[in-house]
Amino acid sequence: xxxxxxxEAATEAGALAEKSGMGTAALLIFLGLVLIGAEIFLPxxxxxxxxxxxxxxxxxxxxxxxxxxxxxxxxxVVFVAMLVGFWFYVKVLPKTRMGKKIFLDATIExxxxxxxxxxxxxxxxxxxxxxLAPSGLxxxxxxxxxxxxxxxxxxxxxGIVVVGRETLRLVVGKTK
Numbered sequence: 001x002x003x004x005x006x007x008e009a010a011t012e013a014g015a016l017a018e019k020s021g022m023g024t025a026a027l028l029i030f031l032g033l034v035l036i037g038a039e040i041f042l043p044x045x046x047x048x049x050x051x052x053x054x055x056x057x058x059x060x061x062x063x064x065x066x067x068x069x070x071x072x073x074x075x076x077v078v079f080v081a082m083l084v085g086f087w088f089y090v091k092v093l094p095k096t097r098m099g100k101k102i103f104l105d106a107t108i109e110x111x112x113x114x115x116x117x118x119x120x121x122x123x124x125x126x127x128x129x130x131x132l133a134p135s136g137l138x139x140x141x142x143x144x145x146x147x148x149x150x151x152x153x154x155x156x157x158x159g160i161v162v163v164g165r166e167t168l169r170l171v172v173g174k175t176k
Contacts, residue, residue: 021065025074028058033081040089040102116145116165125175128158138172147172 035051055078063071093099126140128147132154138147140162146169147160154160159175 022062022070025058025062025065025070028054028061029074029078030058032056032058033078033085036082037085040093116168116170119165121145121162121170122164124162126160126162126172128154128156128160128172131156132160132172135169138170140170145170149173 032054062074130136
């Protein structure tokens with residue numbers, strides 16, 4: 001009896017889908033595209049996932065109720081709408097007043113410590129500019145570098161000697 005209830009429900013759903021036809025498919029696609037567009041303003045993927053499911057359902061319904069040509073037409077409309085939406089998102093929206101509030105266009109200005117270029121600094125002495133616990137900033141030969149201490153914790157101002165280098169920082173030890 002229980003499987004019979006599901007069979008009847010599926011038959012009724014199929015009959016309802018055939019009666020509703022392309023109008024319901026178009027409505028599902030439209031609502032799905034609106035939800036996908038709303039994902040820009042309501043991040044969190046819920047609108048995007050629901051919108052994608054509605055679009056897939058609408059295209060599937062177009063194939064199921066109206067046939068191959070209507071399904072291909074629905075897929076084409078979705079494809080063009082997504083291209084237009086992407087173009088709008090990339091080219092138009094950042095120039096609008098609302099888009100300027102959404103998109104980051106500022107750059108961060110500042111300077112970091114230089115990366116050591118070669119092994120010529122090995123053996124040079126300097127001083128810790130910050131506490132090295134075990135990494136921090138050091139001054140060697142009048143220039144500032146990021147460094148890591150092989151001897152663990154070093155106080156600010158303590159003397160150091162360069163014993164090696166890694167890709168972006170020096171390896172230092174205490175001066176003896």
